[in-house]
Amino acid sequence: MSHTVAAHTISELAELVSQIIHTRQTVLPRRLGDPGPSGEQLAAIVGAAAAAPDHQQLLPWRFVQVPASARAALGQAFALALQQRDAAATPEQLAQAREKAARAPLLLLAVVRLHDDKADAEAIYSADVPPHERIVSAGCAIQNVLLMAHAMGFGAALTSGKALQSEPLRTLFGLSANEQALAFISMGTVVRTKPPRVRPETAQFLTVLGY
Ligand SMILES: Cc1cc2nc3c(=O)[nH]c(=O)nc-3n(C[C@H](O)[C@H](O)[C@H](O)COP(=O)(O)O)c2cc1C
Numbered sequence: 001m002s003h004t005v006a007a008h009t010i011s012e013l014a015e016l017v018s019q020i021i022h023t024r025q026t027v028l029p030r031r032l033g034d035p036g037p038s039g040e041q042l043a044a045i046v047g048a049a050a051a052a053p054d055h056q057q058l059l060p061w062r063f064v065q066v067p068a069s070a071r072a073a074l075g076q077a078f079a080l081a082l083q084q085r086d087a088a089a090t091p092e093q094l095a096q097a098r099e100k101a102a103r104a105p106l107l108l109l110a111v112v113r114l115h116d117d118k119a120d121a122e123a124i125y126s127a128d129v130p131p132h133e134r135i136v137s138a139g140c141a142i143q144n145v146l147l148m149a150h151a152m153g154f155g156a157a158l159t160s161g162k163a164l165q166s167e168p169l170r171t172l173f174g175l176s177a178n179e180q181a182l183a184f185i186s187m188g189t190v191v192r193t194k195p196p197r198v199r200p201e202t203a204q205f206l207t208v209l210g211y
Contacts, residue, residue: 020147020150020151021147022199023150023196024146024147024150025194025196025197026156026157026158027155027156027157027190027193027194028157028159028186029100029103029104029157029159029186030103030192031155031190031191031192031193031194032103032104032105032155032156032157032186032187032188032189032190032191033105033188033189033191034105034188034189035105035188035189036104036105036106036154036187036188036189037105037106037149037152037154037187041152041154042065042106044148044152045145045148045149045152045154045187046063046108046145047148048144048145048147048148049061049063049141049142049144049145050141051144052137052138052140052141052144053136053137053140054137055129055133055137056128056129058113058116058129058134058137060112060113060114060129060134060137060138061110061111061112061113061134061137061138061141061182062110062111062113063108063109063110063111063145063185064108064109064111064173065106065107065108066101066107066108066109071101071102071107072101073172074101074107074169074172075097075098075099075100075101075102076098076168077101077163077166077168077169077171077172078097078098078100078101078163078168078169079094079095079097079098080166080168081097081162081163081166081167081168081169082094082097082163084166084167084168085162085166097163103186104157104186104187104188105187105188105189106186106187106188107184107185107186107187108145108184108185108187109173109181109183109184109185110138110141110142110158110181110182110183110184110185111173111175111179111180111181111182112131112134112135112138112179112180112182113134113176113178113179114131114134114135114178114179114180115131115178116178117178135182138182142158142182142183142185145185146158146185149187153189154187154188154189154190155187155188155189155190156185156186156187157185157186158183158184158185159183159184159186160182160183160184164181164182164183164184165180165181169181
């Protein structure tokens, strides 16, 4: 393998990658404003997902963009989901749930396909890849997207919440029985920063077998 990539030495590349990885931080939707990524930037950001490790190349994940024209429908799904789990939700709480769909210029839903139908001849091998491996692949794809967005100067965040597994949201996004929504990815220009969180030390998550 060549020791240079696009005219950078390995050490220059490692330094760049390290900077991108370690300076990324969650920027929650309320801290994101216009502009969001252009179409071309979005293609590069979401395209980074394609480089994720994918056992048996199943492509077990997908992203659904929620454009401005669909934000009201998403807000309605959030409100319905709240109503279903709390019949006593107040109009203010429902309005707040609706408002969440309007935040951040760019909104994506990350979805994982946990199983394949064995009856599908094309899926005969894919049935061997268990759900946890598919979720790992999805996590790698999501991190590629977050890092690419950060490298291009955008803030981004993952958000989940109870509505994610609700029937109104599943229906809105047309999720099939073998799919699960993993998280929303919000993206935009950082309008308010916050101090980075303290990261764990390597010793907290690395051990050596036998010691
Ligand atoms: C699957 C997933 C779902 C998340 N959902 C939320 C969420 O609903 N609300 C939130 O504030 N942060 C959410 N986060 C973001 C984490 O809170 C955040 O990554 C963590 O605080 C570390 O911050 P950092 O990304 O700046 O290092 C989620 C992260 C993951 C991996």
